[in-house]
Amino acid sequence: MQNTDWEALQEGLLSSLLNGETEGALSLTRETLSLGTEPVEFFTLCITPVLEEIGNRFQRLEIYLPEMVEAAEIVEMVNAQVIQPAIDSAQEGKSPSQSPSTKGKVLLATVQGDLHDIGKSMVALMLKVNGYHVSDMGIDVAPSDIVAQAKENDVDIIGLSSLLTTCLPYMKDVIDLLDGVGSRERYSVMVGGAAVTPEFARQIGADAYGSTAAEAVVICDRIMKHRMPIS
C-alpha cells in the first residue's frame, strides 16, 4: 500500500492498546487491511514497533504490568481475528509456525518449590510484545513437567525462574533431564530470577542468564538468530 501514514497508524494503535480499546484496535487493523495493506506489512510496520514501544515504556516504568498484559491480549485478538485469517487466506497451505507473528516459541516456568510469579510474568509480557509465542507454566513446576511440556509445545527456548537459592537444584534437574532423554540440543535454556547468577548458569550448563525482563528479550533474539533448525 502506498502513501501509508505508518506513524499515524502506530499512534492510533498505541492509543488503543494503552487505553484497553479492543474494538478500536480491531477496527483500525481491519480498515487498514481493507485499503490494501498486506497483513504481514501491517504486522511488521505497525504492530511490531508499537509493541516494542510498549515494552520500552514498561522498562522506563511509564506503564506497568497490567497495561502490558492488556496490550498483549488485545494484540493476540488482533492477530487471531484479523491478521492471521488474512495471512491464511492469502497464503493457503502455510503452516502457523511459519507465521511472521512469531519470532520463536518460549516456555516459561517458576521451578519447583518456588511460588514467585510476577517477575516471570514480566518476562512473559516483554517477550510477547516483542514477537514471541510464550507458554507460561506458572509456579512450583516440577522439572519433569517442564521437559514434557517443552516437547509437547515444540518450543525453541525454555526459560526458568527462581527467587530462592533452595530451588536452584531444580533448575539443574531440568537440564539433567534434557540430557537424560537426549533432548538437550533441541532447546536453548535461559535462567533468571533473584537467586540466579551468571556463575550458576554456567555451572549448570544453561545457555543464557538474564537479570531483567528486557534482557530476556535480547537473549531470546540472540538465541533465535544463531539457532540452527532441528532436522
Place this chain on the structure above:
Amino acid sequence: MEEHRNGECQCLLSVLDKAERGPVIDQRTFDRILINRKINELVEKHDIQWDQEVMVPHDENLADRLFEAGMALALDAGVYCIDTKRRMIWNAEELEQALRTAPPEEVLGTGKDSVTLYPRRPGDDIRVAVAGGPFGIPVPEDLFVPMMMSYAQEPLIDIIDNASLITTHGRPIRAASPWEAVACWQEKSLIFEVLERAGRPGMPIGCAENAPSAIGELASTTYGGFRPTDWHHNSFVSELKTTYAELTRAVHYSHTGCHSHGFYNPIYGGYVGGPRGVAVASVAGLILMRACYGVTTMNAGPSHPHLSCDTHPDLLPAQALAFQALARNTRLLIANFERPVAGPCTRDILYEVAALTIASVSSGVSLVECVQSARGVEVAHATGLEARFAAQVTHASEGIHPGDADMVVRSLVAKYADGQKELRKGKPFDEAYDLDSLQPTAEWERLYEQVIGEMRSEYGLKVLPG
C-alpha cells in the same frame, strides 16, 4: 491464660476456615480486578499523591487518607489462598479487632540479650530496635560463622537475622525436601555457636532462613532448636497471597508460643502499579498479615522491578508514607526492610541505607531491618559494618520529624540515585573483612568513617559511636 489461648485458637481456626470457605476466584482475576483495578480506584478516591521531589512526605491528612485506602483494600481484596484458590475475606470488625489486639509492646530474646519493641508515631524519640543480618543472602558454609559473628559482635544490633547456606554438609539444599530440614538444623547449630562466642546467648534470632517451605521451620523450631523467643517468619506472596505452607507456619507459631514477624514485598510496576499503589498495598498488606497470621511485627519491603531494591527514589516516599499511615492509626510494631542496590565496600550502600533509615525512623517504624546488601542476590556480599552504620543512623534519627527528614533524604538520594543502575555490588565478606580478626578491612573502615563524618558534619545527625 487458658481463655486467652482458647481465644487465639478460635481466631486461628476462623482464619483457616476462610481459606476453605471463601469465594473461589481465578488468581488472574484476583490480581487484575481486586488488586490492580481496586488500587487504581482507591488512589483516586482517596487522593493519594505527593510531589515527586519529596522523599519523605509530611502531610498528616495524606497519611490518614492512605490508611483509609489501605484499610479499604484490605476489606475489598482480602487474601488469596493459592492452594485453595479462594479469597479469604475479613469484615471491618475483624480487621479492627486484629489491630486492637496487637500487643502494646513486644519482648524478643531472653535475659540481658532481650529487646523490647514499642509502637511509635512519626517524629517520636522512642528507641527503635535494630535487626541486623544478611537476611537470607546466600553464603558458603565455611563463611557462615565469621559473617554472622560480624553482626553478633555489634552492640547496637538487637536482633540477628541469618544468612542462607548455599549447601548443607556439602550437599545442595532443595526446597520442600529433607535437605531443607537438614539445612535449618545446621543453621541453628551454627548461629547458636555464634551467639555463644559473642557472649549473647539470649539474642533473638531471625529464623529459619533456610526454610522456603514450612518444612524447615517446623523441623527446626522445636526442642533443642530455634526458640519461641526467636524472631520467626511468615510472609505473603506478592500480591496479598498466602499458601497452606505459610498458614501452617502460623499454626505452629501459635501453638509453640513463637514470636512471628510478617513480611510482604509489593512489586513496583506489577499489579499494584506505581509508587502510590505500592503505598496502598503496603498498608493493606501489613493490616492483613496481622489479621491472617497474627504476627506481632511486620514489614513491607517493596521491590523495584528492574533493580530489585527498595531504596530507589520512587519507593522511598511510598514507604515513608505507608509507615506514617500505620504509625498514626494503629499501634502495630512496623518495620522497614533495607535492600540497597550497592554492596559492602562502596560509599553508595551507606548513602542508600542512610536515606531509607532516616525516612523510616522519622515516619514511625519500631524496628529497622538492616541490611540485605547488594539486593540480596550476590553470594556473601554482606557485612556487619553496614548494619552497624544503619543502627547508628537509626538512633541518630530518633526524634526527627518527617518534614525535617525530607531535606536530608533528598540530599542523600542525590548522591546515589544515578549510580543505582550500575549495580555496584562491592565486595564479598571475605574481601571486606579480615577473617582472622573479624574486623573490617582498612578500605571498608575508611569509607565508613568518611560517611559517618558526613552524617555528622553535613546533616547534623548526632551519630554516636557504634
